Amino acid sequence: xxxxxxxxxxxxxxxxxxxxxxxxxxxxxxxxxxxxxxxxxxxxxxxxxxxxxxxxxxxxxxxxxxxxxxxxxxxxxxxxxxxxxxxxxxxxxxxxxxxxxxxxxxxxxxxxxxxxxxxxxxxxxxxxxxxxxxxxxxxxxxxxxxxxxxxxxxxxxxxxxxxxxxxxxxxxxxxxxxxxxxxxxxxxxxxxxxxxxxxxxxxxxxxxxxxxxxxxxxxxxxxxxxxxxxxxxxxxxxxxxxxxxxxxxxxxxxxxxxxxxxxxxxxxxxxxxxxxxxxxxxxxxxxxxxxxxxxxxxxxxxxxxxxxx
Numbered sequence: 001x002x003x004x005x006x007x008x009x010x011x012x013x014x015x016x017x018x019x020x021x022x023x024x025x026x027x028x029x030x031x032x033x034x035x036x037x038x039x040x041x042x043x044x045x046x047x048x049x050x051x052x053x054x055x056x057x058x059x060x061x062x063x064x065x066x067x068x069x070x071x072x073x074x075x076x077x078x079x080x081x082x083x084x085x086x087x088x089x090x091x092x093x094x095x096x097x098x099x100x101x102x103x104x105x106x107x108x109x110x111x112x113x114x115x116x117x118x119x120x121x122x123x124x125x126x127x128x129x130x131x132x133x134x135x136x137x138x139x140x141x142x143x144x145x146x147x148x149x150x151x152x153x154x155x156x157x158x159x160x161x162x163x164x165x166x167x168x169x170x171x172x173x174x175x176x177x178x179x180x181x182x183x184x185x186x187x188x189x190x191x192x193x194x195x196x197x198x199x200x201x202x203x204x205x206x207x208x209x210x211x212x213x214x215x216x217x218x219x220x221x222x223x224x225x226x227x228x229x230x231x232x233x234x235x236x237x238x239x240x241x242x243x244x245x246x247x248x249x250x251x252x253x254x255x256x257x258x259x260x261x262x263x264x265x266x267x268x269x270x271x272x273x274x275x276x277x278x279x280x281x282x283x284x285x286x287x288x289x290x291x292x293x294x295x296x297x298x299x300x301x302x303x304x305x306x307x308x309x
Contacts, residue, residue, distance in 0.1 A: 049106075049107050057113055076103065095114045119147065146176065168190075171211060171215065184200045194227060225240065
């Protein structure tokens, strides 16, 4: 009996659960040890950096310079690929970068460049993803629109510009630029060089007024228009390129640049006060034309002195 019991203990060994745990631990340790041996024998410093992608503005030498300190810090399998990718993506014209190890000593980098959508502010550029970046010495295409606004409003300005471009492209007010100032006011610039003051309201809501009222009223004089102010509730103000006929308009306050400024009032509200023609002015300087009927009534378009809305 004692011998049988002793033989049973030897045969039973460890409980099944503990035995499986012990085998798993030994397997992990063996794998780690083999990995360390393989790493010691097969790992090596990076000797080749392959840079690919549709590159027009990013130079491979720029990429190599950006990652050189990181490559010197370790071997192929030890390098932190996320850190290397982040260093590459800090380059101005790099939108995205993918980094892969290729044994035995090669690091492959694939780059997606930023695509400029517009000029932004004084010297920056805006990508198609709505990211502001510094183009450096690279000249941007002259056909790019000029956009601007506060930090964080880039995509909003992009979206608004896209809506206005679609709606005004077939008119003399086709846009080449749009900005939103610190107070939230929208200012557009047209291909003809006319400044459009939209105010803080949605500029898209002003498009019907531009097409149906402003354009018919100014069609014969667009070449002389410098700016159109749409911030009036029931009218619009016009600034002229030169001082032609300036003496025929009584102005209570002249614009800072000295250009003549007139207000067209087509609703008869106090927001745009009717003016008087100056001495010696012809009939064209007073009431100049009649607007279409609105709500069953007929109103006159008048030239009035400048006023701040």
